Amino acid sequence: MSPTPLRLAILGSGNIGLALAKGLVKAGLTAAEHITLTRRSVAALAPLAQAGYQTTSDNRAAIAAADIVVLAVLPQQLNKLLDELAAGLDPARHLLISVVSGVSCQDIRQQTGHAALRVVRAMPNTAISIAQSMTCVASDSASDTDLGLVEKMFDTVGVSIRINEELMTSATALCACGIAFFLRAIRAASQGGTEIGFHAHDALKMAAQTAQGAAALLLQLNTHPEQEIDKVTSPKGCTIAGLNEMEHQGFSSALIKGIKTSAVKAGSLYKEG
Incomplete structure (x- = not known):
């Protein structure tokens, strides 16, 4: 029996989100049809839709079909997005992966109102576009299984390393900047x-x-x-x-x-x- 494919929603499908999606598909961790990409301008995602990815501007609909939710928006856009998602998030099912700079796991749980939400932070860099990213992964409470899964995902687009969450801002400066x-x-x-x-x-x-x-x-x-x-x-x-x-x-x-x-x-x- 084959393993259940990863079902992802990548919210804010810019360079990092798209590179991750392509890396996961190329590595065989999931198929394009199991990844939903969101962007305010869906027309910009037309080539991805033609390649088999699901595309939409409706973030709530995207997470309804996903088990893993990747937050890939600007820090200034995050609170509005989390407010939009809060009612549709299920802590028992959804694993949130945030690539947003300077935002702690606790910040995300607090903004969504879900104290039990599983959140992992990942900080890749722009070399993700050629599968050469140095990605730092951290959480304050996620399980080793969840952290291992996130590392495996980002290993498809470079190299990942697990660090303490308090060092994530430092990782942004050293690896992303x-x-x-x-x-x-x-x-x-x-x-x-x-x-x-x-x-x-x-x-x-x-x-x-x-x-x-x-x-x-x-x-x-x-x-x-x-x-x-x-x-x-x-x-x-x-x-x-x-x-x-x-x-x-x-x-x-x-x-x-x-x-x-x-x-x-x-x-x-x-x-x-």
Whole structure:
């Protein structure tokens, strides 16, 4: 007897929601016909409807046909959505997965009025679009079974890691905002490459591939950055000269401060809304 397919409603089907839906189908965890995608403008989901997904602008109808509900709206839109869903949520049946920044599991239960609601938070990043997301998963009360299921779902679009819920805002800064930080570093490296003689498109390709290689060294060899840095630096060499100049200009300090600033802002987005 085959397992019961996952039946999902993805509310707010933007880039993250659509990437997750496609990842689940591609991995065979469920079929397109078992996923309902919602968006205020259903016309924007027409290609997905043609691919077999259910599409609607009616969030209440979407959760009625689902066991797993993915909340993928902006923090400022969440309370209105939860008010809309409250009467249709069944704590015994529905598992809520929130990818909304800065909103705790308790916030969601409190807003819906369901104290027993099962809520898991997940924080992917935009690399989810190419199945390379770093997704952090957490909850304050969900079971290991629920957390394991959410990890399995997000493993279809990258790599997931389970963390404590109090670290989810920090995860937003390091992993979600972090995509932009590393892209800016690559962009700066490519500009340096152009300044020393390469055409812009060549410099960007060279910088991006070099960054990818650096990350792969750490992930595949399970080493520390400094171990790999030591392999590139020789006494009185050009690498250490460049590294030291960057440190004199505040490279590491700027990145650390940027991550800390993003973490503070991420924690206030929901409350500001």
